[in-house]
Amino acid sequence: MPDFIVAGAEPQSSDDPYAQLRTPGAIQGFGAMLALHPMTLRVLNASENVDSELGIPHAAILGQKLNEIVSGEDALAHIMECMACDEPVFDNPMLVTVGGRRFDLIMHADDDIIFAELEGLAPGAPTRADMDRLSDDAIMGMMVPDTLEALLEAGPQAIRTATGFDRVLLYKFDDSFHGQVVGEARRAGVESFKGLFFPESDIGAPARQLYGENFCRYIPRIDGTTSRLRPIDNPLTAKPLDMSHAVLRAVAPCHIAYLANMGVTASMSFSIMSEGRLWGLFACHHYSVSLLSYTQRLICEQIAMMFAAKFTELVSPAAIEDDMQARCAVVLRSSPLCQPNPLQQDWSAEAERQLLGLVNAEGAAIYIDGNVGEIGICPDLAELHAYIDTSPAAFDRLLHMYDEQGLFYTSSIASVLPFGARMREKGSGLMIIPLAGTRRHYVLWFRPELIVKAT
Template identity: 30%
Template sequence: MENKAAINVTVPKNYDSEFCGSIPLHLVNLIQPHGVLLVLDSETLSIRQASENVEQYLGIGLEELLEHELAAFVPQKNVEEIKLKIKANSNHDKIPLSLTFQVNGENVAFTALVHPKEEYVLVELEEAEKAVDEVPFIGLYQHIKYLTSLFKQAESSEATAQLAANELKKLTGFDRVLVYQFDPQWNGIVIAQAKEAGMDDYMGLRFPASDVPKQSRDLYFRNPYRLIPTRDYAPVRLIPIVNPLTQRFTDLSDCNLRSVATVHLEYLKNLGIQASMSLPLIINNQLWGLISCHNIAAKNPSYEMRSALELLSGILSAQLASQENEQAILLRVQLRSIHARLLEQLYSNQNFADGVLSGSTNIQDLLSLSGAAVLYEGGIWTSGETPHHQEMKELVSWIRRNKGTSLFATANLGKDYSRSVAYKDVASGVVALPINAEQGEYILGFRSEVLQTISWGGDPNNAIQMEADGKTYHPRNSFATYQETVKHTSLPWKEEELEAAEVLRSAVLEKIIRENY
């Protein structure tokens, strides 16, 4: 049987790079040049560290700026606003201030983000009028309201994601917008796409976890978006290099201007794009996926546009969460109905094995199984397609030794227990409900092999190419579709199905205890 790969298919290999995931991206001491970074003493608000490009934006040299109080350069009301931010310790609200600097005798407005830390305060500055979008604020507000109502009408998470991709492309003018969902192993699959004609088609492709390594994934909980207006920028250093307040590199985890790893800029080049912006989709405090925006030419959306996208990513996350929860509730209701009928049958049969395996409703209906077996008091009862009796005894012995006494389930039995490959056609997936594990007494549920084709965006085995020094590495330079057939796997087990299995196990144990005692 062959099936297109589901989002939660068990990919045979782990593509999450420990090497990439261990690089300290937040301690780079570099920013992108489309703004300025100031590091202030949290007590005095004196400027202790600044990006080298301050003169370009503020008309003030580094030596004139460093060790002076911010109050010497901005109005007192701005200083008071920053003090309030620090007092509230509101570094997670990401709400900007408007700061006015006197630049060459003229007042210049900057959009400022303030990030209070224990020993210092980061202030990110971008010129307020630098990037002007076609859409005025009222237009953005109307578009957000319109999109919110559209999302609510969508019938599935896939339809919602596609709507989002289409509408965000229209709103922002990015050349390509992808909605990208993570599988359980942190590979990402493109579930929605809107793009200009002629651009590469990534719909349905899976990208290895090393493309967004752990360190990058973690930073999405600190930053509402990641913007690279142009990949060809020259990074700007912080001076002095070591933060004089901590004697360490300044932590730029919360900083939107933070410079990007060179390997990521090379990755954008290989994708054929100049600018990118990505926003997290967070559901139940987990990174569910990303909205990824690509542009062939350099592009720097205004702060208003970025804020609108940030808001929309939150609205989209909430809508996707709602749809997933609704699907889970419907499945639970369906499983409870089957369980109720199965329970009635269980108690009307003298032998619990007959009650579970036979009749108009059985365990195969409850857990979508191709076969099931009960091993109890030396006997074996089966229904549907199962391995041979001796194979099941050996399997149970292995489960007891290696998986403990709690419920065990896998959709890729052959990966852990190589002997099972001999009967993969009937048991590539197994769920084991221990009745008395020490005695090898179990209820077993089997799922047959489902060949699943994964289409990767480039060969995932070549996702990272190391140089001879063992330190320098490059991303793959081809994103041509690479197909992999996943063997020895069954359809995955849903959380709700495993909950239903545990409830059934409890009912069986209760029946056994009642009859024996």
């Protein structure tokens, strides 16, 4: 469910399909926002709640310089160093005080503006040392799993340990961006969502693009107040402020309603990027108000990044091939495939079960010098057989699409073979490996097309 535009904010008009996501004109009320001139750091725009959050009237804060508002020698020195760069990147969060109260200051440059967001620190907030220990433990936890199954279990648990949220889902996108919950950690008594499917429209393209840019989205309470920016437009461009990368960016009423229907009070998500692509999300739900500091959320971003790195390592073509070779070595040691003329051997039910079980397939085909033997449930192989025999160069390119050793796999045969649509009912998923170092001996595994109803 996308989150964009806040109730009560002025409607925006733009040809940009992402405009409402990026320019809501308001913030969530658990902090205050200042939009600063990129050269002078004078306040051009401010959220209406600066009086209650910072103790400074809105009319008085406009035009002030940042160093006239916040105190913190180290933070201000760092800001000046960053401002000397063509593209300033700030070491967030920075500890500052305003009127004697401690704040996390989070800054970024965007839309020819320097954004400064301030989140108040509670007296009992975890110390930086506490956070460092938690970060070290969580990151080390992501290094331990040596199988994909173990990683899918460890990731949500690490996020839940770091946040205390009632439920953490590991949400995976497929190639068409439909989603499935493939991992979960939850408090006892909380409903499980593991295994559920969701349609692509649930998290549409505009929202996915933002998830690919912003790795954390935090909503501490769905009934929290919102605060408009005044003035609402960027004074330097006379256009709505682009708040794409603001941590306080306001939430859509439709997304609030979506969470409320689930009974959720607080929500948080962390993007999982793999090889430059949005692979999935950690989606966190809590049934009471959540109060997490920026540093706590930053640790979860680091966990998500470590999860993504470990995932990429485990599912790389080299890792898949190594795993397949190891598993094949065990199974094939006693398999008829290792015997002379394997197609003429007597295949026992156990040998067939083991071969299919290597990749949890429904069917397999053994291709040896133009002859084919079938095991289990296979599609009609006539066209594929002819393709291998009559188009060897094209078949060779297919085998080496992902891996120089010739390990090929796809979940949608119709997308890679011109006749694949006629095979997908029984063989939409296809994996091929060459045998004995020759390109004329192959094992092909098939999985049928899986049609699920998104819930």
